[in-house]
Amino acid sequence: xxxxxxxxxxxxxxxxxxxxxxxxxxxxxxxxxxxxxxxxxxxxxxxxxxxxxxxxxxxxxxxxxxxxxxxxxxxxxxxxxxxxxxxxxxxxxxxxxxxxxxxxxxxxxxxxxxxxxxxxxxxxxxxxxxxxxxxxxxxxxxxxxxxxxxxxxxxxxxxxxxxxxxxxxxxxxxxxxxxxxxxxxxxxxxxxxxxxxxxxxxxxxxxxxxxxxxxxxxxxxxxxxxxxxxxxxxxxxxxxxxxxxxxxxxxxxxxxxxxxxxxxxxxxxxxxxxxxxxxxxxxxxxxxxxxxxxxxxxxxxxxxxxxxxxxxxxxxxxxxxxxxxxxxxxxxxxxxxxxxxxxxxxxxxxxxxxxxxxxxxxxxxxxxxxxxxxxxxxxxxxxxxxxxxxxxxxxxxxxxxxxxxxxxxxxxxxxxxxxxxxxxxxxxxxxx
Amino acid sequence: xxxxxxxxxxxxxxxxxxxxxxxxxxxxxxxxxxxxxxxxxxxxxxxxxxxxxxxxxxxxxxxxxxxxxxxxxxxxxxxxxxxxxxxxxxxxxxxxxxxxxxxxxxxxxxxxxxxxxxxxxxxxxxxxxxxxxxxxxxxxxxxxxxxxxxxxxxxxxxxxxxxxxxxxxxxxxxxxxxxxxxxxxxxxxxxxxxxxxxxxxxxxxxxxxxxxxxxxxxxxxxxxxxxxxxxxxxxxxxxxxxxxxxxxxxxxxxx
Numbered sequence: 001x002x003x004x005x006x007x008x009x010x011x012x013x014x015x016x017x018x019x020x021x022x023x024x025x026x027x028x029x030x031x032x033x034x035x036x037x038x039x040x041x042x043x044x045x046x047x048x049x050x051x052x053x054x055x056x057x058x059x060x061x062x063x064x065x066x067x068x069x070x071x072x073x074x075x076x077x078x079x080x081x082x083x084x085x086x087x088x089x090x091x092x093x094x095x096x097x098x099x100x101x102x103x104x105x106x107x108x109x110x111x112x113x114x115x116x117x118x119x120x121x122x123x124x125x126x127x128x129x130x131x132x133x134x135x136x137x138x139x140x141x142x143x144x145x146x147x148x149x150x151x152x153x154x155x156x157x158x159x160x161x162x163x164x165x166x167x168x169x170x171x172x173x174x175x176x177x178x179x180x181x182x183x184x185x186x187x188x189x190x191x192x193x194x195x196x197x198x199x200x201x202x203x204x205x206x207x208x209x210x211x212x213x214x215x216x217x218x219x220x221x222x223x224x225x226x227x228x229x230x231x232x233x234x235x236x237x238x239x240x241x242x243x244x245x246x247x248x249x250x251x252x253x254x255x256x257x258x259x260x261x262x263x264x265x266x267x268x269x270x271x272x273x274x275x276x277x278x279x280x281x282x283x284x285x286x287x288x289x290x291x292x293x294x295x296x297x298x299x300x301x302x303x304x305x306x307x308x309x310x311x312x313x314x315x316x317x318x319x320x321x322x323x324x325x326x327x328x329x330x331x332x333x334x335x336x337x338x339x340x341x342x343x344x345x346x347x348x349x350x351x352x353x354x355x356x357x358x359x360x361x362x363x364x365x366x367x368x369x370x371x372x373x374x375x376x377x378x379x380x381x382x383x384x385x386x387x388x389x390x391x392x393x394x395x396x397x398x399x400x401x402x403x404x405x406x407x408x409x410x411x412x413x414x415x416x417x418x419x420x421x422x423x424x425x426x427x428x429x430x431x432x
Numbered sequence: 433x434x435x436x437x438x439x440x441x442x443x444x445x446x447x448x449x450x451x452x453x454x455x456x457x458x459x460x461x462x463x464x465x466x467x468x469x470x471x472x473x474x475x476x477x478x479x480x481x482x483x484x485x486x487x488x489x490x491x492x493x494x495x496x497x498x499x500x501x502x503x504x505x506x507x508x509x510x511x512x513x514x515x516x517x518x519x520x521x522x523x524x525x526x527x528x529x530x531x532x533x534x535x536x537x538x539x540x541x542x543x544x545x546x547x548x549x550x551x552x553x554x555x556x557x558x559x560x561x562x563x564x565x566x567x568x569x570x571x572x573x574x575x576x577x578x579x580x581x582x583x584x585x586x587x588x589x590x591x592x593x594x595x596x597x598x599x600x601x602x603x604x605x606x607x608x609x610x611x612x613x614x615x616x617x618x619x620x621x622x623x624x625x626x627x628x629x630x631x632x633x634x635x636x637x638x639x640x641x642x643x644x645x646x647x648x649x650x651x652x653x654x655x656x657x658x659x660x661x662x663x664x665x666x667x668x669x670x671x672x673x674x675x676x677x678x679x680x681x682x683x684x685x686x687x
Contacts, residue, residue: 384520385530387480388590389508389538398533402524402573 006053007036007136013059014143023127027142034136043134046322046354047293052236052262055206057177060089075166076197076228076419082164083108085149089170090178090209092147096166106159106192107152111181114150121152125185129214130242135266138240141212146179148213151194155187155218162193162413169200169207169235176205182213186221193224193413200235206261211239219273220248226416227253230423231260233288240266247273247302254411256420257284257292258427268297271305271333282311283407285424286319286351293322298338300329300363306337312407313344314400315351322354327368329361336363340370345377345403347396397428433458433629434499434598439490440654441471441478447488448474450654456598459626463640464633465665466651467673472633473517475651476602479631480514481507495597508534509541511597515587515604522574527586530574531556531593538594559592563619581612588619599623600631605639617642637669650676 011031018024036053037044077084085108086096092110099108107118115122132138149165167180186192200207217223229237237260245251257263269278284292298307313321323342344353357370377399385395404424411417434456441449448471456462466472478485479492481504492499495510502510522530535555536546547555556570563585575583584604591599601620605613620643624630632643640648640662648664649656652673657680658664668676 381520381522383482383504384516384522385534386504387508387514388530388534388594389505389541390533391505391537392503394533394537395505398525398530399522402522405524 006057009057009059010136010140014140017145018143019145024143024145027127027132027139030132030139031136031143034134034139036136043295043324046320047262047264047291049262052208055175057208058174060091060176060178074199074230074419076195077162077164077415081415082162082195084164084166085110086166086168087147087149087180088168089176089207090147090167090180101159101161105153105157106163107150107154108163109150111148111150111183112145114183118150118152121185122150122183125214125216126183127214129216129244129270130212130240131268135240137210137238138212141179141181141210144179146181146212148181148183148211151182151184151192153186153190153192153221156189157187158191159193162195164195164197166197166199167209169198169209171203171205171207174205176207178207178209180209180211182211184213184215184223186217186223188218189220190218191222193226195226195228195413195416198227198229198231198235198237200232200260202232203234206234206236209235209237209239211237211241213239213241215241215243215251217243217245217249217251219246221246222250223252224412225251225253226411226413227255227265228416228420229255229257229260229263231258231263233259233261233290235260236262238264241268243267243269243278245269245271245273245276245278248275249273250277252279252281252410254281254283254407255294256282257286257294258423259285259287259290260292261289262291264293264295266295266297268299269307270299270301271307272301274302274304276302276305278305278307279410280307280309280311281407281410283404283420284311284313284321285404285427286314286321287316287427289318291320291322293324295322295324295326297326297328300327300333300336300338303332303334303336305333307339309340310407310410311342312404313342313353314347314404315344315353316347318348318350320352320354323372324356324358325370326358327360327370329363329366329368331362333363334365336366336368338366338368342372343403344372344374345400346374347377347400393429400428401425433495434631435493437491439475439478439492440488441474442486442488443474443484448485448654449478451490452651452654452656454649454656456629456631458597458629460647461624461630461632461643461645462647462649463645463665464631464649464651464656465635465637465668467677468635470651471654472635472651473602476514476517476600476631476633479507479600480504480512505537506541508594508596509538513591513594513596513599515584515591515599515601517602517604517606519575519583519587521576521578523576525574527570527572527574528556531590534590535593556593559589562592562622563589564615565589580607581609584608584612584616585619588616592619592623595623596628598629598631600633602633603635604632605634605636613639613642637665640665652677652680
């Protein structure tokens with residue numbers, strides 16, 4: 001199948017289904033205009049979508065509903081210790097979900113329900129932030145009534161129990177293209193911990209999840225946001241997470257990518273108020289033929305805000321990691337502090353890293369720095385550990401784990417940290 | 433315990449050791465002195481199993497085993513310990529987790545059951561006193577941000593915990609102030625017994641006032657050119673390395 005076929009397929013599918021609202025129609029128009037990017041496109045230079053486009057996908061629309069829940073998919077949080085929303089192949093599954101926080105503190109439901117139950121809230125935010133101008137997949141997602149989670153924390157509410165959005169891909173009869181759409185709003189002086197958990201069952205068929213998440217962090221609000229991608233070798237994911245922060249807000253995104261076939265995360269943060277703090281933490285641990293691409297953009301629009309980015313990668317096998325970190329500092333965003341770091345360890349001669357910082361600074365009174373490293377595991381610490389009796393395999397695992405430590409330390413939710421540490425330890429075949 | 437015969441070692445195409453012979457028995461402390469570049473640290477590194485070196489000839493027997501055939505971790509299992517001249521900083525690995533992994537790896541090598549958390553804690557609490565280790569250093573990353581003295585003290589602390597049969601101290605005294613030197617020396621002295629042996633590699637005689645050796649050897653241009661008792665170190669201190677260099681070169685102009 002040629003790549004234009006997928007575009008044609010998406011277009012005819014969307015034309016038949018796009019609701020007649022300005023946002024959906026505008027997205028439909030963009031879908032007509034845009035092409036699926038190739039490596040000639042600057043933003044997609046290192047990511048080859050050829051394999052992804054070589055398959056014919058069925059568009060998940062709820063008809064492929066799996067009666068059997070794949071038991072092998074692990075849970076990050078126990079039921080009752082989290083508000084869990086479960087989506088299987090992009091369809092909300094209330095019987096697999098569990099909401100524990102009182103409604104006065106937290107509104108959480110599927111986006112479809114929210115559109116009928118809270119139309120004013122949804123209209124206020126939906127489609128206003130995710131910019132699909134350059135992103136055909138986001139345009140497709142927006143043109144449709146994609147399902148996903150709606151999470152709203154009213155002003156001044158502190159949600160003690162985290163929200164976990166579980167998205168499980170489980171194609172049973174054909175390759176599946178799954179749309180996921182989240183809308184997250186954290187009100188003024190409110191506080192929330194949010195976990196997006198993407199996982200996939202091992203089946204003979206491939207899944208391709210197309211995600212758009214809009215995240216709005218209002219004045220003085222505080223959001224800890226985790227995106228955990230713990231995927232099988234047949235699962236691909238292209239996602240756009242658009243964050244909009246107002247003054248005095250705090251937002252920390254931690255993206256952990258473990259395997260999968262192809263992953264492209266676009267994380268865009270707009271700091272549209274003074275005194276915002278944004279953290280972007282990332283860790284990818286890749287094996288076999290996984291390709292993971294993290295494109296981040298932080299846009300400093302107002303003075304006196306700070307952003308801090310740390311992405312680390314551990315690559316085995318024939319894997320490829322791409323990191324592209326953009327920092328914009330607009331002319332009036334004086335006193336901006338922006339730091340960025342991307343560090344990678346290659347554990348195999350066939351692994352590849354393409355890393356690119358991109359700073360565009362128009363203000364003159366700012367502190368910005370960036371750095372990236374790509375290298376093998378240091379021999380000196382390895383020798384040191386071995387002279388203390390630790391064999392080579394365990395010494396390597398200890399050092400690789402240590403390399404990931406500063407990202408892991410930023411995971412504040414204990415259940416997420418345990419889950420991630422255990423997953424990494426299993427991948428490194430080490431006993432913790 | 434340790435028998436080195438005609439050890440010749442090169443790094444790249446440069447030969448560093450030109451035939452070292454050394455016998456160390458249990459209960460003995462040997463000091464190896466020598467000017468910079470004489471091959472002291474190379475000897476320590478080769479004994480510990482560093483792989484950058486090429487063994488041209490010679491053999492090293494440690495407790496009846498051919499040491500040069502063993503991996504570094506196997507040498508540790510057999511009871512060899514190297515206190516590094518420049519201990520490595522390893523961010524992200526806590527001192528305690530590292531030590532526990534080391535203790536239990538060595539116990540496993542020796543066919544012993546691993547220590548559980550309680551037994552391990554008891555062991556390190558007891559050994560910490562030997563070198564006045566501060567509790568806070570244990571939870572920190574291995575050597576990260578430690579001062580020079582703290583790093584060296586941590587080496588001796590590891591030696592105390594791992595209880596080696598042969599400890600090689602590679603310039604453990606270099607750069608230490610007198611207080612740190614005393615702490616390190618007291619720790620080493622407390623660990624001395626009739627069943628273990630210590631090889632002190634040092635540039636300075638001062639260490640030997642605190643850890644009194646049974647034998648002193650002078651290594652120069654990759655050979656042991658003079659052996660004696662602790663008085664040899666005093667003589668060296670007084671007359672300097674040039675004195676012994678001149679003597680040797682007068683005898684063996686080929687060197």
